[in-house]
Amino acid sequence: MTTLNVNGKSLSIDVPDDTPLLWALRDGAGLTGTKFGCGIAQCGACTVHIDGKPVRSCVMPVTAAQGKAVTTIEGIAADPVGHAVQTAWRKLDVVQCGYCQSGQIMSATALLKAKRKPSDADIDLAMSGNVCRCATYVRIRAAIHAAAATLA
């Protein structure tokens, strides 16, 4: 039994110790907003925040998240930056299939928390680990700029 702090709540999750955080969240805690895309930290669909920093939960053992604050897409609206990002995503209708978008929103939120006015180069750097096969990149970029403007 692993105890995790997820979205401000303490959760007891019954999974083997070597389970990646991704599957602990999805199968153990029923938080299915965090997605499985590649399993090798190549696509970013599984991005969550650990103590406010973006991590690929598919390669992080659940035990490594113990004692830390885990934030998932289900909890990101409570963060003012996360809320601004979600709002911009909705305003610009960024999503298509939507499967990668939890991870995109988590990465974008982490970027804006670290840098309130990111340049296009900053966006390239922060977001290139998040694959979108629908190629919604034009709107992701625009939505990050739009969210930055509302946070200014």
Added chain:
Amino acid sequence: MNDKIRLADLSETALLADAAPDIVRRRFLQSGAGLALAIYFAPLSADGVRPGKATAVAASNASSFAPNAFVRIDTDGTVTVIAKHLEMGQGTFTGLATLVAEELDADWSQVRVIGAPADAQRYGNAAFGGLQGTGGSTAMASAYEQMRQAGATARAMLVAAAAQQWQVPADRITVSDGLVHHVAAQRSAHFGELVALAAQQPLPQNVKLKDPAQFKLIGKQHLVRKDTPAKTDGSAQFTQDVQLPGMLVAVIAHPPRFGGSVARFDAAAAKAIPGVVDVVAVPGQRGVFQGGVAVLANNTWSAIRGRQVLTVDWDESQAWKIGSDALLAQYRALAQQPGQQAHSSGDQQQAFASAAKTIEAQYEVPFLAHAAMEPLNCVVKLGDGACEMWNGEQFQTVDQKNIAALLGLKPEQVTINQVYAGGSFGRRANPKSDYLLEAVALAQAAQKAGHSAPVKMVWTREDDMRGGYYRPLNVHALKAAIDAQGDVSAWWQRIVGQSIMRGGPMEMMIKDGVDPTSVEGAADLPYAMPSLHVELHSPELDVPVQWLRSVGHTHTAFSTEVFIDEIAAATAKDPYELRRNLLAQQPRHLAVLELAAAKAGWGKPLARGAAGERRGRGIAVHKSFESYVANVAEVTVKADGSIKVDRVVCAVDCGIAVNPDMVRAQMEGGIGYGLSIALHGAITLKDGAVEQSNFHDYLPLRMHEMPAVEVYIVASAEKPTGAGEPGTPVIAPALVNALYAATGQRLRSLPIDVAQLREVRAA
């Protein structure tokens, strides 16, 4: 009751998911529009905004009004649109809802959308001969009048209800933004208030649809996508997210080569993994699905871990063992042999015999994996004489039939719950139902081993990448005759590539040995040609192939649009002007071509790059799925030979753009998907085994590679045509043509090999 409505055979209600046994089904034939509308009163209940939850309630329930299979209005005023098409990112839920809401005069915020159950009688696609399915970019085209009729019918019945309640003539009642008014009587009502009375109104005949000039929603404004909220807070339900009580998760070890099978396996180590429940052999079907050895566990990670330690000996006596290089050599040799004639007009012999110049080129494109973000998966629950599935379901009628055949059931005993698909690009519409049959065979094997719980089969990214059903490898040989005036007098093309239709339910589409999906976009070349001749070879291989977003156009747009550029270069003509001249009789091609060129500033010099950089602009135009798309691409070749696509200007004519913003999104995304193909996409085989496995060696387009995209939509009064696919095939030739403009190097194979651009252009 309307006497045109008859009580139907109650056994038909088995087609409804969770149908209440006493449901009354009434249907009639709407003669005016010539289409059959199945009419129900309250066949579907509201239970959340997720797709795939459509269930039936008894007719006596007056809490909602459902004048047809596509619309239901609840007493709280919620308008539920039942979407006959799969939402896989293309925006069809929003498009279908727009059509209904327009004629219903609903307020956009009161409309929600759920996925329809598998039931071809109610939800068949007219463009597929009535089979239920999503594909060929047909949704808006086939639904344009059907959904508007559905909305208009509901509106007329609400108006009739208000007229009855207020004792006023119906023709003085107006509807706008979800409110029914009678000005003189100073009465108004929300839809919800009229539900009970509306449900008692006779079905109107010949409802009148709006004149496009009256449209308030179609083509008019930005409507927030109906799937956006759930897809930005993590609540959207994909197959991967389905969790049923007691459900087992299964991960399957496939043979390393197509055609292989299980010889023996040792499950001891896998069974020792905590959470693993059992290990079972899953028999495959040669040429359909692979099967293998499945690890059943009570969670996904245990199943993945169990497979890692599984020992399987494979029987490869029947396995496919050829590599891509040998295959390519065979294809090149075939390109020298006469093939099946797909099109022939004019006098080729005479044109080539009298040509002042002949231009030849050969183009090659590899196998491609669809690689949607959600790897393939499916949830199966086997019951007594029943099979219930949860899936991002793209081809209901074909899948029901194939699954029923495997299980010895009737197709209607296969229930399919629709959930969102995390992309598909065609992969979830497999005409042989490959991964669905594998999931069912797996559930059967589990059941035989004593596990009757529902099973979620999960393919990992590696399984998805190596599991086959690729866009076929293609070699195209082209030749053009140029006469003494420098004009093209003949175009000759020979295509070598596997048939997608062969061996599936669409095999009857193959005419005289020519699969139309192999030659589409080439055999109907739009350019004015005194003579056009197109041939096809369709080699039979054990590598499973399937349509991928824009199907044959993925390779025909590439070969034809690069070759026309080669003709322009060889005849010292501007590639845009040459296209214009040859498209003089093709007004819709011409319009998008001219629009893209004008917006891109074709003919004006490009801004210079930094020292050592070479820049170029390329153009391409192509029609697919009845829509017309032109791209102008601007590219920079850096000093180190790497390339950056800076800007793409796209013009599209898809008839009436039901949701202009989503048409723009589909062009942006189609260009990105096409750029992935152009820059990176290749599945290769070595001794029969697929060499790629994940996103580190099958590279997807990433943020830093995405160009700025501008989309211009041609204003049109024509009926809507495709938007999901036509944006994809045009960018690869536009890019290759831009690279030629920048470097003088003509690349003829995909993905682009930047090594070829490193040579410094001779001055």
